[in-house]
Amino acid sequence: MTETITRRDAPYESGRTALLLVDMQRIWLEPGLDPAHPDRTADHYFHRETAGRVIPNQQRLLGSARKAGVEVLHTIIRSLTEDGRDRSLDHKLTPIHIPPSLEEGLPPPELAPVGDEILLPKTSSGVFNSTNIDYLLKNLGIRYLVVAGILTDQCVDMTVRDGADKGYLVTCVSDACAAPTPERHGNALKAFGGYCWVTDTETVVSRFDALGSVRGAA
Template identity: 75%
Template sequence: MSADIRRDAPFRKGETALLLVDMQRIWLEPGLDPHHPERGPDHYFYRQVNEVAIPNTEKLLKAARENGVEVLHTIIQSLTRDGRDRSLDHKLTPIHVSPDLPEGLPPENLGPKGDEILLPKTSSGVFNSTNIDYLLRNLGIRYLVVCGVLTDQCVDMAVRDGADRGFLVTCVSDACASITPERHEGALNAFGGYCHLADTEAVIAKFATMEA
């Protein structure tokens, strides 16, 4: 492992992963979220996702794949059709995405390619309801780059939990989105102490100049 343990340290080949959080159709496409039918295409969230977060995520994916960065995806998805395996919080909310629901998967432009790992989760925190910690350590990952939705919920949890488990976390601020700009900015300000905050272009530059 590298001796440089600054949060903004250069990434290293074979030790860097990009994690996409909940970039799945049910949350990204207007009209698919059953709990918020009132949010139309002109809602701030959908505009921000389609005009900023998704284009930047596409750029990150391209750069990661071109430079040998490990790519992982996590989505909210129950293991059972009736959701009996969900966390208590998801049962109370309620949040349930059946494993046979097509809109529960990422759109084609954001989905896994080749043998990239897709992890279904039933809690806000990917470290709490998947084996991602085990996987990242098996893969030799030290530098974890996070983007996705929602900034103040599942992204927040990935950043904080990743930092607590000893990963050097970078959050790509302009490849994340939340329901309002205030919630997005508030979250970045709140968890910024646990990670390095950087924009898409800065992260792409670091992918391109990774140290061996």
């Protein structure tokens, strides 16, 4: 039987929906830890956005998703080796290297995986390029992929575009993403909006809660 879906904002389905948090790591989120941007103090736009808006919204998404039985996955930038020899050429040239032993490379406690939630290390901007996430999502029976994270115009952008090309119905939660400037954030949403449904935390939480209600009544 052929599945017919006519809208990017088609209703989520229980057992076929996943939430993916992209690169929510202490090294990027805590002022003073990112060696490439020592100038970004706590009052920098990026840190004000992540601390005041993005992290609280992602906590809401996580809480609702977990209650509803929505599959939760996390991806982080992290090399598989301590010396980073497995990194992509782009990460070697940039350079970006977070060794497995670096605790700051993990998500902050409030966003950390719980239970057996899947954590995927990657060494490229696109999680579909340097992990087996497509294989995992298909094994999990996922069709609806909800994406939130940083940076809106880099790793989130790649995740949205590649996810759409792989055949997933992608949702980008705009107020649970951030970039270093409001212009970069806004321009990215406009640029990749044709590949996904761009909506907000409140809307997605309502949808997750509805899935949870159906699950609880079953």
